[in-house]
Amino acid sequence: xxxxxxxxxxxxTGLWLFTGCGKKETPSEAETPSTMEEAxxxxxxxxxxxxxxxxxxxxxANWKGYGADEDFGAPRFEELYNxxxxxxxxxxxxxxxxMLQTGGIGNIDVALPSTVYTQTFRESGMLEPIxxxxxxxxxxxxxxxxxxxxxxxxxxxxxxxxxTWGTTSLGYNPExxxxxxxxxxxxxxxxxxxxxxxFDDYVTALMTSAIHTGQNPSDPDHLDLQAVKEDLxxxxxxxxxxxxxxxxxxxxxxSGEVVIGNMWAGTATQLKNSGTPCNYIYPxxxxxxxxxxxxxxxxxxxxxxxxxxLDFMCGExxxxxxxxxxxxxxxxxxxxVYEKLTDEQKAAVWALETPSKVYMQPxxxxxxxxxxxxxxxxxxxx
Amino acid sequence: MKTKTKKNSFxxxxxxxxxxxxxxxxxxxxxxxxxxxxxxxxxNITNGVFPGWTIENFQKMFSSNVFSKLMAxxxxxxxLVTVICILIxxxxxxxxxxxxxxxNRSMLMMLIILPFFTSQLLLIYAMMMILQSGGILMTLxxxxxxxxxxxxxLYTPKAVILVLVYEYLPYMVLCLYxxxxxxxxxxxxxxxxxxxxxxxxxxxxxxxMSIPGLLSGILLVMVPVTGSFAESALVGGPxxxxxxxxxxxxxxxxxxxxxxxxxSCVFLIILSIIMAVVRMLVNLAERRIGGETE
Numbered sequence: 001x002x003x004x005x006x007x008x009x010x011x012x013t014g015l016w017l018f019t020g021c022g023k024k025e026t027p028s029e030a031e032t033p034s035t036m037e038e039a040x041x042x043x044x045x046x047x048x049x050x051x052x053x054x055x056x057x058x059x060x061a062n063w064k065g066y067g068a069d070e071d072f073g074a075p076r077f078e079e080l081y082n083x084x085x086x087x088x089x090x091x092x093x094x095x096x097x098x099m100l101q102t103g104g105i106g107n108i109d110v111a112l113p114s115t116v117y118t119q120t121f122r123e124s125g126m127l128e129p130i131x132x133x134x135x136x137x138x139x140x141x142x143x144x145x146x147x148x149x150x151x152x153x154x155x156x157x158x159x160x161x162x163x164t165w166g167t168t169s170l171g172y173n174p175e176x177x178x179x180x181x182x183x184x185x186x187x188x189x190x191x192x193x194x195x196x197x198x199f200d201d202y203v204t205a206l207m208t209s210a211i212h213t214g215q216n217p218s219d220p221d222h223l224d225l226q227a228v229k230e231d232l233x234x235x236x237x238x239x240x241x242x243x244x245x246x247x248x249x250x251x252x253x254x255s256g257e258v259v260i261g262n263m264w265a266g267t268a269t270q271l272k273n274s275g276t277p278c279n280y281i282y283p284x285x286x287x288x289x290x291x292x293x294x295x296x297x298x299x300x301x302x303x304x305x306x307x308x309x310l311d312f313m314c315g316e317x318x319x320x321x322x323x324x325x326x327x328x329x330x331x332x333x334x335x336x337v338y339e340k341l342t343d344e345q346k347a348a349v350w351a352l353e354t355p356s357k358v359y360m361q362p363x364x365x366x367x368x369x370x371x372x373x374x375x376x377x378x379x380x381x382x
Numbered sequence: 383m384k385t386k387t388k389k390n391s392f393x394x395x396x397x398x399x400x401x402x403x404x405x406x407x408x409x410x411x412x413x414x415x416x417x418x419x420x421x422x423x424x425x426n427i428t429n430g431v432f433p434g435w436t437i438e439n440f441q442k443m444f445s446s447n448v449f450s451k452l453m454a455x456x457x458x459x460x461x462l463v464t465v466i467c468i469l470i471x472x473x474x475x476x477x478x479x480x481x482x483x484x485x486n487r488s489m490l491m492m493l494i495i496l497p498f499f500t501s502q503l504l505l506i507y508a509m510m511m512i513l514q515s516g517g518i519l520m521t522l523x524x525x526x527x528x529x530x531x532x533x534x535x536l537y538t539p540k541a542v543i544l545v546l547v548y549e550y551l552p553y554m555v556l557c558l559y560x561x562x563x564x565x566x567x568x569x570x571x572x573x574x575x576x577x578x579x580x581x582x583x584x585x586x587x588x589x590x591m592s593i594p595g596l597l598s599g600i601l602l603v604m605v606p607v608t609g610s611f612a613e614s615a616l617v618g619g620p621x622x623x624x625x626x627x628x629x630x631x632x633x634x635x636x637x638x639x640x641x642x643x644x645x646s647c648v649f650l651i652i653l654s655i656i657m658a659v660v661r662m663l664v665n666l667a668e669r670r671i672g673g674e675t676e
Contacts, residue, residue, distance in 0.1 A: 094637055101428070124428065200615075202635065239620040241537045248616070255514050257534065366425060369636045374446065377631065380623040381448045381455075 057084040058305050061096055061104070061111035061297075064089040067164070067330065068112075068313065072321040077312050083305060093117045100126050106299040109306045115291045116203070116361040118160045119150040128296040129157035134307035137315040140336050145291055150363055160293035161310050162333040164322065167355060168204050169287040171268045171280045176259035184212040184283045187260065193238045197249055197261030200242035202376035203361055204288050205232060208262055211286045211359060218362045225375050232379040242380070246270065253278075262288075265350045266330070273327045280350045286357030291333075323349065421644035426637045439644035449645060452625040453652065459539075459624065460608030463546045467554040467603050468596070470547070475558035476588075480567070491559075494552050502549065506616055509545045510536060513617070537619030545613045550606070554599040561595025562588070590668045600660055605653060625649060 062068050064087075074085040088104075090096040093113050097120070100108065105126060113121055121127050132138045138161070145162035153159055172181055177192070187196050199205060207217035209231045215223055240258050243249045249267050252258040254276055268280035294313055296306045312318055319334040323341060329349045332338050346352040364372065424436040443449045478490050497505055512519050515534040523529040535541050565588060573583040611626030618624075629649065632642030 092634060094634055097637065202631075236620050241619050242615075242622075244615070251510065251514065252537070255516050257515050257536065366636070366638075370638060370641075373631060373636050374448070377448050377623070377628055378446075380620070381451050381628070 055083050056302055056305055057086055058302060058309055059086050059088060059107060059109045060309070061088045061090060061099065061108045063091075063112070066112075067318075067322050070321070070325065072318060072325070073313075076318075077309065080312070081305065081308055085309075097121070097124075100297065105297060106301075108297045109300040109302055110309050111295055111297055112163065112292055113160075113295060114361065115148060115150050115293060116363055118148075118293050118295065119363045121295060122151070122153065122159045126298050127159045128298050128300060128303065128306075129153060129159055130161060130296055130310065131307060132158055134304065135161065135311045135314070137311050137334065140316070140334050141314060142333050142335055142338070145333050148291070148360075151293060160295045161314050163292050163294050163313055164330045164333060165289060165291045166265050166331055167282070167287050167289045167350075167358065168199060168208070168262055168264055169280060169350075169355070170260070170283050171263035171271075171278055172260035173253065173277055174279050175277050176256070177279075181260075181279070181281055182284050184208065184285055187235060187238060187262075188212075189238075192260050194240050195257070195259045196235070196238045197241055197243050197252060197258040197263070198235065198239050199262050200244045200248075200380075202373045203364070204262070205376055205379075206372050207288045207359060207361065209235070211283075211288070214285070216359070217288070218359045220362050220364055220368050220372075225371065229375050229379060232375075233382060236379060236382070266328070268350060269329065269348060270327070282353070282355035284356070286359055287355045289355070289358035289360050291360065417643050417646055417650075420639055421647045423640035423643065426639045433640070436640070439641045440648075442641065443644060443648060448628065449625070449648070452623060452628050453649065456608045456625040457652075457656065459542065459546070459614075460604045463543060463550060463607045464554075464600055464604040466543070466547050467551050468599070470551060471554040471558050471599065474555050475562050478555075478559050479563040479565075480570075494555050497549070497552060503612065505549055506545055506613055509541075509548060510617055513541050513544070536617055537622075539618060539621060541617040541619075542614045542622060545617055546607050546610065549613070550603045553602040557595045557599035557602060558592060559595075561592040565591045585671055590671055593664055593668045597661060597664055600664075601657060604660075605657070608653060609649070 060068060060074070067073055069087055074087070077083070078085055088099070088108060090099060096104075096111055096113060097117065100111070100121075111121075118127075141162060145165060147158075148160075148162075151158065151160035170181065170184065170186070172186075176195070177186070179186075179191075186192070187198075199208075206223075206225075206228055209228045210217035210223055213224070213227050213231050215227070217223065241248065241252055243252075243261075243263075246264075246267055249258070249261075249263055250271065253271060254274075263280070265280060268278050271278040294310050296303065296310070300306050314334060316334060316336050319332045319337040320340060322330050323332040323337055324345050329345070331349050331351050332341070343352055421439060422435050422437065423433060424438065425433045427433065478487060478494075482490055511517055513534060513536040514520070515536070517534070517536075520529060520534045524533075535544070569587055569591075570583060573587045578586065608624075609626045611624050611630055614622040614624045615627055616622075625645075629642055629645045632638045632645065
């Protein structure tokens with residue numbers, strides 16, 4: 001009898017263990033699926049709904065709180081096209097890449113990598129070419145951001161549409177920094193020793209240093225990494241903290257521990273809107289820029305709806321709201337919208353004065369990525 | 383007949399161990415074997431294509447001084463935090479186990495484990511608010527004339543140590559409390575009666591009997607502290623990088639799974655050796671102090 005009870009117990013424990021291991025929770029809409037398996041379980045449910053006559057669902061991969069999930073974003077799109085938008089959030093483009101590699105292709109319909117990763121995605125065969133005839137706003141987009149080599153295929157196919165652009169330039173507190181700031185040199189002197197914040201991103205860090213040492217950061221094949229390393233080590237003497245997020249910057253800046261450093265234009269906007277004095281300038285040597293682009297992911301089963309999403313995201317209505325939303329405005333890529341903006345609205349996103357030299361993040365080979373990261377790690381470990 | 387019963391109980395015992403052995407296999411041994419295999423992988427698996435084998439990951443690690451510098455720094459921080467935790471935890475745990483009234487013990491225990499109810503990141507941010515310029519601590523120190531206005535220890539190695547001690551102290555206290563509570567009061571009393579002072583009683587009676595708890599505490603504090611990276615990244619300033627950040631950057635920044643795995647493997651081996659040495663030294667000390675001979 002004892003043996004029977006014991007065997008039953010072991011059997012139950014084993015079953016519990018296996019069912020526990022295999023069980024996938026379906027995240028709620030507000031939750032971020034941590035793996036693609038979770039995201040795919042959402043999608044499976046959606047497909048069942050679609051077959052039973054429900055509205056179609058578009059799965060969008062994006063950063064959380066980055067425009068598309070605002071009230072004037074996905075909810076408005078759902079209203080216009082009688083569909084449902086589901087978000088899959090990522091915290092870095094590398095995470096998006098891994099997500100797509102581990103089951104995202106065929107489940108995610110559209111995604112938002114930055115320029116530098118668009119080529120990697122395209123070359124890895126993760127993207128569908130965009131039929132621009134299905135994107136009526138295509139002709140309204142600012143030409144400088146169209147046909148970027150990263151987003152263009154060998155036969156001229158368009159693989160990504162620009163959505164917004166920005167810079168990681170020089171920001172400072174005018175109450176603490178009273179001199180006129182025009183160059184990156186200001187970070188290197190003794191005047192602000194221990195009061196500098198610098199972006200903890202190896203690509204931006206090396207690019208900024210390359211600009212300061214008079215090199216072209218968009219040409220990674222001819223970059224003198226030793227000179228860049230020495231420059232970054234000299235800068236480290238003055239650095240108070242390396243920042244990686246908005247909060248990392250806002251806290252020391254508002255408490256006065258940091259008064260100057262490279263920052264995202266969005267950080268400067270947030271600081272200014274919160275009543276903290278902040279100036280954001282484009283140094284004469286040049287500045288680092290990026291373009292965020294929408295792509296259609298390979299094997300999507302709602303290609304036309306994905307094209308409509310791209311048209312909506314880059315179209316006049318969304319772009320105007322995105323460029324003028326209070327406290328969190330972004331640069332527009334739509335000509336019609338740019339013309340509509342007042343000087344005050346342009347100044348709010350630091351676009352009244354355009355930078356004379358913007359260096360876009362270059363496409364790095366895996367070897368170059370490792371070399372650049374090694375330099376950055378050596379600087380931080382020194 | 384007796385042999386048969388023994389055999390049966392052995393079989394039943396093995397069956398009981400089955401589920402936990404399976405869990406150990408799935409969650410510990412297989413991942414470790416995968417880590418070891420991946421450490422010889424040349425880069426990352428892309429589009430399901432295996433990149434091939436290499437020993438370059440290890441060559442790169444030992445030829446660059448980044449890993450050795452960060453490993454030494456992380457071990458130093460790990461050891462320092464562990465020592466500070468031990469020094470603070472002994473009197474705390476003794477007070478809870480022996481001095482506090484039994485009905486107050488549960489409340490004290492609750493206070494010790496209270497920080498576990500919130501996320502680790504929130505604890506770090508809470509400490510940042512206290513340590514930052516204009517925060518409670520720096521304002522208080524400024525008012526007492528110890529520091530000048532606008533200064534703070536945030537973004538320095540001191541802040542990293544402080545935050546790590548704050549986070550990991552409960553583990554050490556709980557481990558030592560369990561050991562100290564089991565020491566009979568009559569043993570301590572006997573030591574006193576035989577003429578030993580407080581210090582000698584601690585060294586010859588209390589310390590040897592608390593070794594199991596101390597070893598668990600060292601394991602629970604030193605290992606995660608050495609591998610931590612969030613604390614140093616957030617409050618450590620420009621010199622805040624630890625070996626955990628280096629490993630993290632290989633996975634999260636450049637997707638170099640092979641190099642990340644090789645760094646993790648060597649880190650794991652070094653830490654295992656150090657823990658084995660610590661265990662050996664503490665056991666040796668126990669035998670010497672306790673008067674036992676090998």
